Amino acid sequence: MRKIVLVFVTFLAIGFKAQDFKAFQFYDKSGKEIKTEKMIKSLLDYDIILFGEFHNNSINHWLQLRLTEALFEKNKNLILGAEMFERDNQSGLNQYLAGKLDSKKLKDSVRLWNNFTTDYQPLLDFAKSKKLEFIATNIPRKFASQVSKQGLESLNQLPDSDKINIAKLPINVTLDTPGYPEMKAMMGDHADEMKVMNFVAAQAVKDATMAESILKSWTSGKLFLHYNGNYHSKEYGGIFWYLKKANPSLKVAVISVVESESKDLSFPKKDVVPTEFNLILPSDMTKTY
Secondary structure: OHHHHHHHHHHHHHHOOHHHHOOOEEEEOOOOEOOHHHHHHHHOOOOEEEEEEOOOOHHHHHHHHHHHHHHHHHOOOEEEEEEEEEHHHHHHHHHHHOOOOOHHHHHHHOOOOOOHHHHHHHHHHHHHHHOOOEEEEEOOHHHHHHHHHHOHHHHHHOOHHHHOOOOOOOOOOOOOOOOHHHHHHHOOOOOOHHHHHHHHHHHHHHHHHHHHHHHHHOOOOOEEEEEEEHHHOHHHOHHHHHHHHHOOOOOEEEEEEEEEOOOOOOOOOOOOOOOOEEEEEEOOOOOOO
C-alpha cells in the first residue's frame, strides 16, 4: 500500500507543476513579471492608487485586502476609499468605523452592494481596526441614472443639498477620455446620438465625482488607495483622467485587471493598454455571482 501511495505522489509531482495552478500574476508597465514585494515598494512613491477590480472575482478582492495590509505596514498615513459607497452615505460609514453602528444597523443606514459582506466588509473592518479614514467616493446612483435618462444638464435643477454629493458642475464630458469612445461604440452606429452621450455622461459623472472625492480627502504626504471597477481607471481613463485634469502634478498609479485563458497567465500581447501595474487573472475562475 505504501508503494502505491509513493507512486501516486511521484506521479502528482511529475504531472503537475506549480504554474498549472497559478491563480494570479502581476506585471509592470513593460509587461515583465513583478513580485508583490517590489510592487508594494514602488506604490509607496505615489500619492494615489486606483486598484481596479472585477466585482465578482474573489481573488481580486483577496488581493485588494492583502495589498492594503501590506501598504499600511509601510505607511500608516493611508486613506481608503471605494466606488461601492456613495457620498451621501458617508455619515453612516463613519458611524460604523467609530463603532457606533454594528453590521446589521449599517445595512439599514447605508446602501450596500449584494457582495458587501464577502468582498468589501473585510476592507471596511480593516480600516475600522486601524482607525483609518474610509471615503464613500461615488455619486448617489439615482443621480447617475437621472443623467442616463435626462442628460447631464438635468443636474442643474437639483437643490444644493443634493449637489454636494456630485462633482462640481459643469462636468467636462469628452470622447477624448480613454474608454468613453468604447462605450459609444457599444451603443452601435444607429443609436440616437443624444442617448449615446447621456450614456457616456452617466459614466463620466461617476468618474468625476469619485476623482473629486479623492482629491477632497487626500493631502500631501498621505497615500490614498481607491477600489473601483476596472473600467473606471483602465487605460488611464475615467477617474485617472479627471484626477490629472484637476491636478497634473499628482502621482497616480493604476492597477489594471485582465482575464486570461493562458495557463501561465502570460501578459496579453494585444488589446491591452498597460498601466503601472497589471493583474492577470484566470478567465475560468469561478465567479461569485
